[in-house]
Amino acid sequence: MSLDDATLDRLLVRAERARLSGSTRTIRESFKSLTSPYWQLSLDERDRMHERMRAAASAGAIKLEWARQGGGDRPLDAVVLQDLDRLADHLQRPTSSAILGQAAALLAPWHGQGQVDELLACWAQLKQVRLLGPGSAADFADALRALDAMAGTKEDRIVRQLSTQLFGDSKRLEALSKHLDLLTAETLNAPARHWSEVFGAIGLIKEPQPFLVAGMGKLRLTDQDDCTVIRPYLGVANTVIQGYMGAPAWLLTIENLTTFHQAARELSKNPSGVIIYTAGADSTLTRTPIPRTSGQ
Numbered sequence: 001m002s003l004d005d006a007t008l009d010r011l012l013v014r015a016e017r018a019r020l021s022g023s024t025r026t027i028r029e030s031f032k033s034l035t036s037p038y039w040q041l042s043l044d045e046r047d048r049m050h051e052r053m054r055a056a057a058s059a060g061a062i063k064l065e066w067a068r069q070g071g072g073d074r075p076l077d078a079v080v081l082q083d084l085d086r087l088a089d090h091l092q093r094p095t096s097s098a099i100l101g102q103a104a105a106l107l108a109p110w111h112g113q114g115q116v117d118e119l120l121a122c123w124a125q126l127k128q129v130r131l132l133g134p135g136s137a138a139d140f141a142d143a144l145r146a147l148d149a150m151a152g153t154k155e156d157r158i159v160r161q162l163s164t165q166l167f168g169d170s171k172r173l174e175a176l177s178k179h180l181d182l183l184t185a186e187t188l189n190a191p192a193r194h195w196s197e198v199f200g201a202i203g204l205i206k207e208p209q210p211f212l213v214a215g216m217g218k219l220r221l222t223d224q225d226d227c228t229v230i231r232p233y234l235g236v237a238n239t240v241i242q243g244y245m246g247a248p249a250w251l252l253t254i255e256n257l258t259t260f261h262q263a264a265r266e267l268s269k270n271p272s273g274v275i276i277y278t279a280g281a282d283s284t285l286t287r288t289p290i291p292r293t294s295g296q
Contacts, residue, residue: 003037003045004052007079008091011062015084016096020126027081028065038076046075053079061087096134100124103137110144114183122188129188130178142167143179147202156203156238173204200279210235212277214264217246231268233260233275248274255279 001009007029014027031038041049053076056062065078081087088095094102100123110116123134132139145166150157163173173180177195182188184201199205213219214233218226220243227236229246250273254260260277267275 002049003041004049007053008056008062008087011079011081012084012087012091012093015081015087016126019084019097020124028078030078031075032077050076056087056090057082059086059090061090096126099134103134106137106141107144110141113144114147115185115188116140116144116183118188119182129182130192132178132182136179139176140179140183142172143176143183146173146176146180146204147183150202150204153203156205156208158208159199159204159206162204196279205279208237208239209279211238211241212260213274214260214267214271215274216248216271217244217274219244229271229274231264231271233264244274246274248272250274251276253278 011027011029017023018025018027030036038046038049053062053064057064060083061081063080063082064076065080067074067077085095088098100120103123104120107116107120119129119140122129146162149162149166159173160170164170166172174195177198178192180202181193181195181198184198185193196206211219212233212235213229214231215229218228219234219236219241220226221236222240222242224240226245227234252263252273252275254263254275255278257277257279260275263275267273
């Protein structure tokens with residue numbers, strides 16, 4: 001970035017922060033110090049910079065302070081901000097307040113939902129959340145549309161099928177895992193979760209997953225005979241499960257598949273309880289049979 005671009009950019013950033021804090025202090029970029037990059041410029045480079053600064057001054061964005069000596073070639077001592085909005089217009093860049101206004105308008109239908117209000121408040125302080133600023137509001141809006149779609153169903157949905165249905169792009173939802181994580185977290189400062197945990201928590205799955213259970217009892221299946229929970233474990237399509245029959249002494253849910261396999265092997269020696277693999281989240285996959293427990 002050239003020195004003139006960097007100078008005008010710093011003025012704009014400082015002006016945005018000053019507007020936010022309510023500060024009325026003069027915003028100035030000085031070149032008086034002999035260590036300033038200004039003095040490393042060649043004569044031609046300095047002339048081009050002066051020309052650029054005069055154009056910004058003519059637009060009413062800045063004021064130029066020149067050295068008292070040097071004649072027609074006198075150096076530039078400082079650049080002082082005159083008008084934030086005019087500077088933004090001159091640079092053909094929207095102000096932070098304008099971008100925030102656009103973001104707020106995009107997310108207005110979800111006011112009070114998830115972390116939307118907290119997100120907007122953070123952006124209003126010129127802070128990003130996991131490197132996401134108000135320019136990403138359209139992505140958050142898409143993530144919120146996905147959450148709305150999932151709120152209306154009790155069944156798990158396949159990620160790419162729903163993505164195609166909502167956006168005409170099978171991979172769109174996968175690109176929104178960070179946004180979905182933030183929107184469904186308890187706070188914006190919560191630790192980032194793996195995409196599989198984020199999707200699983202709202203009922204989204206990569207592919208249909210079998211229901212894995214180990215221990216004692218039987219599963220009641222749709223239009224089929226009851227199925228005994230065999231050792232070391234039983235796996236069936238979750239869509240055919242109607243309920244569970246048995247009287248286990250205890251129930252354990254495990255999120256990690258390797259841990260489930262280890263526990264299932266140990267349980268097979270004395271199957272007094274039931275272990276259910278939750279695939280990292282409490283989705284409809286694991287919720288269906290649990291409340292339908294009955295004695296054999």
